[in-house]
Amino acid sequence: MNTKRLTEKNMDEAAAILRDGGLVGIPTETVYGLGANGLNEEAVAHIFEAKGRPPDNPLILHIPDASWLERYCKDIPLTAYKLADAYWPGPMTMILRRKDIVPDAVTAGLDTVGMRCPAHPLCRAIIDAAGVPVAAPSGNTSGRPSPTTAQHMLEDMDGKIDAIVDGGPCSVGVESTIIDLTDTPARLLRPGGITLEQLEAVLGEVAVDPAVTRLMGAGEQPKAPGMKYRHYAPKAPVTVVTGDPQKSAEYIASHAAPEDGIICFDEFLPLFTRRSETRPVMDLGPAGDKEEQARHIFDALRSFDHTSVPAIWAQCPDATGIGLAIANRLNKAAGFHIIRV
Ligand code: TXA
């Protein structure tokens, strides 16, 4: 299959491909998504094929606004509309009870469905023009880091999808926050672009699913099926070092082998790139700017797959604000191999 490169001039073509059952790479503010008509079982099945995605891992439906919730969900609590008012369009997915109209292929047979109203203008234009809910997981091959540029998505999907719309680099850089509103209290299943603190401001108490902060034991089931897979993982093993930035940088400098890859805050680049060292070093962004770090995290993890580093060491921000999402992605990439200094 020849994957067409589309731009903002071809929104109608992207929408027509979706309506006709094709697969389109779509930019969102979080990461690039692999979109299909969410009401078309066959098209949705093709998403799983293109990604090599396990069939028990459900997809999110992308909609133009909260008024579409009633089409696909039932028993919608008032809190869903409060959250939508506060954070939609934006990087937040709500888990709600689903209506029968939602294909089993989307929900992997669950009686709930993930709903998200994205903010990226091109993504919104495509959904509007298509006039259907767009089912879209992140546009990576299953198990690889999520793509935050069209180029990254093409590395995984060129030849496997009908088209991709290039909307530039993603402004958030980590996936949407997933909040399960079918549980009391509401439960954070995946930290993302909307912070836990922002959710608490609207909901009051929020439970945090254990899969967010630790490795699930054998027999334990995270509530978001996707959280159980070794995810975001570069080929080389990753060690996360967390704590005071100066101390974590010094720890890595004294423990990493000369050929190991490094992910560090900007301030500490000189520590790892001095002398004749030729190892790959990826900067996350300034230690004090977590928004910038979120934009770089997947790019950094992905970049090491083009190298032959035997191991990767990563500095990690504290878990407040969007730091919780960054730490979660790094810790998952490391199989929760974390050193606290
Ligand atoms: O930012 C995002 O959410 C991106 C962009 C493209 O919108 N999408 C994305 O989709 O990250 P995906 O499929 O890569 O991750 C969705 C996660 C998976 O872990 C999946 O198991 C979980 O959401 N999920 C989907 N439906 C669910 C449901 N009904 N109950 C619990 N978890 C669900």
Ligand code: MG
């Ligand atoms: Mg994904």
